[in-house]
Amino acid sequence: MNAQERRATIMQVITDQGAVTVADLCERFQVSDMTIRRDLSALEKAGLIRRIHGGAVSSRGRSYEPPFLTRAQESRAAKQAIAALAAELVNDGDSIALDVGSTTLEMARHLTGKHDITVLTASLPVANVLADHPGIRVILTGGILRHGEQSMIGAIAEEAFARFHVDKAFIGIGGVDLENGLTEYNVEDAQVKQAMIRSSQYRILLADSTKFGRTTFASVAPLTEIDRIITDDELDMSYRTALEELGIRVHVAHPED
Numbered sequence: 001m002n003a004q005e006r007r008a009t010i011m012q013v014i015t016d017q018g019a020v021t022v023a024d025l026c027e028r029f030q031v032s033d034m035t036i037r038r039d040l041s042a043l044e045k046a047g048l049i050r051r052i053h054g055g056a057v058s059s060r061g062r063s064y065e066p067p068f069l070t071r072a073q074e075s076r077a078a079k080q081a082i083a084a085l086a087a088e089l090v091n092d093g094d095s096i097a098l099d100v101g102s103t104t105l106e107m108a109r110h111l112t113g114k115h116d117i118t119v120l121t122a123s124l125p126v127a128n129v130l131a132d133h134p135g136i137r138v139i140l141t142g143g144i145l146r147h148g149e150q151s152m153i154g155a156i157a158e159e160a161f162a163r164f165h166v167d168k169a170f171i172g173i174g175g176v177d178l179e180n181g182l183t184e185y186n187v188e189d190a191q192v193k194q195a196m197i198r199s200s201q202y203r204i205l206l207a208d209s210t211k212f213g214r215t216t217f218a219s220v221a222p223l224t225e226i227d228r229i230i231t232d233d234e235l236d237m238s239y240r241t242a243l244e245e246l247g248i249r250v251h252v253a254h255p256e257d
Contacts, residue, residue, distance in 0.1 A: 001029070007039050012075075012210060014049055014058045021055035078208040078232035081253035083107035086170055086206055086230050092116050094167045097196045098126050100151035100189070101172030103206045105129065111136065120164055120199075122152040122192055139164070146189070153188035161195035169200035171226075175214035176207050178242055182220040190218035203227050209234035223248065 001009070006029055013028075014020050025036045040056050043049045049056045082103055087110035090096060098104050100123040108129040111117070115135040121127055122141040130136045143157030171193060174184040182205070184190040197203055197220075205226045212235055228249040240250045 003039065006031075007043055010036075010039055011043065011048060014056060015214075016210065019052070019055060019057040023054070025055075075208040075210055075232070077255035078234070078253070079103045079106050081232060081255040082206050082208060082230050084110050085251060085253040086204065087111055087114075089168065089204065089228075090114055090117060094118075095120070095164070097121070097161065097164075097166045097169040097200055098123065099170060099172045099193065099196065099206075100126070100149065101206075103208065104170055104172045107170060107206065118166075120161070120166055122157045122160075122196075124150040124152075141192075143192075144188075146186075149189075151189070151192075153186075153192055157192045158195040161192070161199045164199055166200050168202045168204060169196050171197065171203060171205050173205060173207055173211060173220065174216035176205070176212045176223070176229075177215045178223070178239075180215045180219070181222040182226070183214075183216040184218050184220050185216045187218045190220045193220045197221055197225055205229045208232050209236075212236075212239055 010020065010025060022033050022036050022040070026033050029036070040049065040051055044051050044056070049058060079102060083106035086107050090111060092115045095118040098108060098119050098121045104123065105125050108126045111119070111130065112133050117135070118137045118139065119126070119130055120139045120141070122143060127138050127140050130138050141152050141157040141160035143152030143160070144154040146153055173182050176182060184193065203226050205228070207229060209232050223243070223246055226248055228251065229243060230251045230253060233252050233254050235252070243250050
């Protein structure tokens with residue numbers, strides 16, 4: 001694990017737990033306390049954490065959205081497994097909405113062998129992956145480009161989803177909570193997701209286990225708007241049971257070691 005990957009993992013631990021100690025991180029990563037202190041200093045300089053005696057706590061609010069490249073490194077094996085399983089739900093001839101995000105981008109890479117499918121997306125990276133495959137028709141929503149995210153937001157993107165009626169929507173998300181439902185870091189992104197959900201006949205959420213129990217800034221939809229969830233095998237069984245009691249089918253992808 002390189003320094004960037006280790007720091008992304010440290011941030012995830014702090015986000016989940018609220019605080020960490022240097023000793024715990026040394027044991028987790030099997031590195032020296034000097035290495036961990038350098039990691040914490042770098043994260044503090046970036047404004048992501050606040051150092052305390054013997055460790056660190058989060059300085060992020062619920063509206064803080066980690067950079068796309070950072071998110072792409074987090075739970076990477078789980079995201080790849082989720083994406084592969086999700087792609088199996090796409091049949092030749094389907095029309096689908098494919099959301100922005102690192103997991104949906106992985107899913108796009110698994111669609112390149114499909115035939116006669118239409119993909120509606122607000123993601124430039126997704127469109128670029130699929131652009132050269134003749135069996136796939138790609139429709140970009142248009143809209144205002146989010147810097148760093150390469151995704152479209154605003155009224156034009158929302159109206160594009162409203163114009164179409166797709167068979168299936170594959171949705172990425174910032175947080176999933178039994179009480180607060182689906183939430184996102186960015187208000188405009190949440191509004192585009194709402195339009196995408198309304199445009200689809202069947203809604204499938206792609207979310208690795210770290211997303212559950214997390215509430216971010218902007219509400220997207222209640223959990224009852226989702227028909228199926230694809231996650232990884234680290235999700236607690238009690239959480240799976242609670243989701244299934246809401247009538248949501250839960251599929252578990254198993255990352256390769």
